[in-house]
Amino acid sequence: MKKVMLFIWMLSLLWVTGVYAAEVPVQQGLVVDEAGLLNSGETSAIADTAAGSRYTFHILTIESLNGANSANYAGNVYDSWSLSSRDILLLISLEEHQVELNFQNSGLRSSLDSWSQQQGGPSGSAAITKWIDTYFIPYAVDGDFAGGISSLMEATHSLGQSQGTTAGTGNIEKDRSTVSMPAILLILIGAAVVLGLLYVAVTGLRRRRALDEQKEQLGDLLVQANRAIESLKPFQGIVQGKTAERIEAISERLTNELIQISALRNEDSDVAPAFYRLTALKTAAAKLSEANISFRTAILEEEQQIAVISEADKNVKQRITELKKDAPELDQQLQSAVRETGYELQGIAEDLKELAEETTKADQLELFDPIAAQEITEDALDKQEQIEKDLKDVDTYDDKADDFPETLAAIRTKMTGIIEQNSLQNMKVKPYDLLEKASVEAANLEVPLSKGDMDEVRKIGARLDTLLLDAVSMTERQALIRKDNRRDLETVRSNWSRLHQRRETLQARIMESRARFIEQHLAAAKNDLEAWSTRIREGAEEVPQIESWTSDERGEYDHARSALDRLLSLQEEANRQFNEISGSLDSLNERLNTIIHLFSEGQERVDSAEQLLQSRGFILRSHFNLSSLPEFTELQHKLSAGPYHLDDLEALAHSYQSQIETFVNEATRLVRQKEEEERQAQLAPMQEIQRREQARKRMSSGPPSSGGFGGGRSSGGSSWGGGSGGRSSGGSSWGGGGRSGGNSSGGSKW
Numbered sequence: 001m002k003k004v005m006l007f008i009w010m011l012s013l014l015w016v017t018g019v020y021a022a023e024v025p026v027q028q029g030l031v032v033d034e035a036g037l038l039n040s041g042e043t044s045a046i047a048d049t050a051a052g053s054r055y056t057f058h059i060l061t062i063e064s065l066n067g068a069n070s071a072n073y074a075g076n077v078y079d080s081w082s083l084s085s086r087d088i089l090l091l092i093s094l095e096e097h098q099v100e101l102n103f104q105n106s107g108l109r110s111s112l113d114s115w116s117q118q119q120g121g122p123s124g125s126a127a128i129t130k131w132i133d134t135y136f137i138p139y140a141v142d143g144d145f146a147g148g149i150s151s152l153m154e155a156t157h158s159l160g161q162s163q164g165t166t167a168g169t170g171n172i173e174k175d176r177s178t179v180s181m182p183a184i185l186l187i188l189i190g191a192a193v194v195l196g197l198l199y200v201a202v203t204g205l206r207r208r209r210a211l212d213e214q215k216e217q218l219g220d221l222l223v224q225a226n227r228a229i230e231s232l233k234p235f236q237g238i239v240q241g242k243t244a245e246r247i248e249a250i251s252e253r254l255t256n257e258l259i260q261i262s263a264l265r266n267e268d269s270d271v272a273p274a275f276y277r278l279t280a281l282k283t284a285a286a287k288l289s290e291a292n293i294s295f296r297t298a299i300l301e302e303e304q305q306i307a308v309i310s311e312a313d314k315n316v317k318q319r320i321t322e323l324k325k326d327a328p329e330l331d332q333q334l335q336s337a338v339r340e341t342g343y344e345l346q347g348i349a350e351d352l353k354e355l356a357e358e359t360t361k362a363d364q365l366e367l368f369d370p371i372a373a374q375e376i377t378e379d380a381l382d383k384q385e386q387i388e389k390d391l392k393d394v395d396t397y398d399d400k401a402d403d404f405p406e407t408l409a410a411i412r413t414k415m416t417g418i419i420e421q422n423s424l425q426n427m428k429v430k431p432y433d434l435l436e437k438a439s440v441e442a443a444n445l446e447v448p449l450s451k452g453d454m455d456e457v458r459k460i461g462a463r464l465d466t467l468l469l470d471a472v473s474m475t476e477r478q479a480l481i482r483k484d485n486r487r488d489l490e491t492v493r494s495n496w497s498r499l500h501q502r503r504e505t506l507q508a509r510i511m512e513s514r515a516r517f518i519e520q521h522l523a524a525a526k527n528d529l530e531a532w533s534t535r536i537r538e539g540a541e542e543v544p545q546i547e548s549w550t551s552d553e554r555g556e557y558d559h560a561r562s563a564l565d566r567l568l569s570l571q572e573e574a575n576r577q578f579n580e581i582s583g584s585l586d587s588l589n590e591r592l593n594t595i596i597h598l599f600s601e602g603q604e605r606v607d608s609a610e611q612l613l614q615s616r617g618f619i620l621r622s623h624f625n626l627s628s629l630p631e632f633t634e635l636q637h638k639l640s641a642g643p644y645h646l647d648d649l650e651a652l653a654h655s656y657q658s659q660i661e662t663f664v665n666e667a668t669r670l671v672r673q674k675e676e677e678e679r680q681a682q683l684a685p686m687q688e689i690q691r692r693e694q695a696r697k698r699m700s701s702g703p704p705s706s707g708g709f710g711g712g713r714s715s716g717g718s719s720w721g722g723g724s725g726g727r728s729s730g731g732s733s734w735g736g737g738g739r740s741g742g743n744s745s746g747g748s749k750w
Helices: 002-022 040-049 070-080 106-118 125-135 137-141 145-162 167-232 241-268 278-341 346-365 370-422 431-444 446-451 454-513 519-540 543-550 557-615 630-640 646-701
Strands: 031-033 056-062 087-093 098-103 728-733
Touching: 031 040, 040 145, 056 145, 070 087, 070 098, 087 145, 098 125, 106 125, 106 145, 125 137, 125 145, 137 145, 167 241, 167 278, 241 278, 241 370, 278 346, 278 370, 346 370, 370 431, 370 446, 370 454, 431 446, 431 454, 446 454, 454 519, 454 543, 454 557, 519 557, 543 557, 557 630, 557 646, 630 646
Parallel strands: 031 056, 056 087
Antiparallel strands: 087 098, 098 728
């Protein structure tokens, strides 16, 4: 397979090398203008008429042949572009002034021979040359390549319509197709068959290998299950209780797994699907893979259970020994705590007794039921840890109870300092009440502590600490609120002053605007200002009450804080509303100023347009009189006296501006039109000189001459003069004589 792909790759490289060596332009439509002889309009027109009922022209213009034979180059282009018998290639080389007509159609060739003979001329490539000289060269001499191409195409299409149906045209194309298509089809079919067989073989072998791997994994699972069962034998017949029940269940499940694995392995040991049965192989491998995963998961779970039993059997004895070793030390700690505190600590003593009983029971079960012994041991270890913590907390909470009077006094002193510093004697909240509750909790701590009920002791201790912290934070918060209230109260007072001043300013602006604008434009601003003036007045009336709340005599700092927050928000919103009212009044003035500007600049624009016309030589019989416009008169009248209706004024201003715009645009158009006429007048003499020079050159060069090319190029073993098949090519030059070469061609010059 690799050799075949390498061979194809080498062939493609050879083909690409040949293409680049020929330097044939890429075909991009029916017209490929490499020499730039045609403009876009000419290119489109030629492309539209290139395809006729019998022939399709393909036009190629190049800068130079670079020394190549024109007929050979045209033949290379014909082959590279894969042209058919109905296609005609017209090659034009600018530097050599060479033209080639290349085609492969015996009917067209016969028609050109007949036409040439009727004109008294020769046949073969000379007939093609004469055809080019007649219909293309006269235009090329004048530099009208588009005209020459169109003339040649039109004449050829007319010649094709007049000739009869030529059998050779269809036969040649049919032969080319029948020769190439079957070979290509056979290659494609063969390649598809080979690729299909390779795919089946490779995929089948890969899936057989995957199936074999799954079978091997089944064997590994059998070994793994057997080993797990073997690891249970040291316990069977010896252990009792929970351990025996667990081992029996594990053994039963593993045995069932062994039976199922063996049955599945024996089932798959039969004849496996053939390697070409891809679906059957895939299904079998997937089935075994799913079974392997299920069995492996089940066996791993059983191995983990066995590991738990082995771990219990191995370590439970050591843990029991450690419990026995730590028991006397815990008892000594208890006795020491009783002596130091004077408390009986019955709860801790009972916990120690239960710990000793659990340790004894675990020791009895350790040999024959390690699982049960391990469960009891774990509970005992948790209890031991709790007893150790309780014994430590006895000292901690005993010290807390002893130190509580001093702690309470320190907190009370701190709170008193905050109150005196911030004059909070009359505050409504009662932080000292929390201290009284803390004292009650401290008194309640002694009973559970003496009994050793450490869970209850810890709960009481947590409540006690919370009460003390809350008492201090409550006092500090009141001091902070009092400070913020006094600051924000000053802010509210200053804001009221600024808002009242802004309200007065806006009221004055509205009163002033009434003389300039109709009431319709001011109604919204007036209503908004009145509404917010009312809200500001109501808010200002709350300030005395807030001052009373925030005074040290009242001490209602929380109430004052809520009211201040509400007033600050109201003032912020009022300020925003006043900004909007001010903006609406500004917009009215801006609209009026825009209208006035449009009215005043109208005369300036008209004067500028008239000056432009006069500077370009236009004689104005009369001036554009703005006062004659109805819009001018009406706008002038309405602007002279208020109040203004801006909507009406804007409509008039836009109509007035439109009239001026029309006049200015017309003036600009006239100026541009005159400038274009002057430019054309300047170009006319130059164009006349150029026309006369071209006519002089045509008269001095004389009529075109023609010449023939010897030789011929044919395909299918036939020459130019007879038989079917073969390619015809004729050439002509508008800068030199003819030359002989591969294709039948002719040349001429003038």
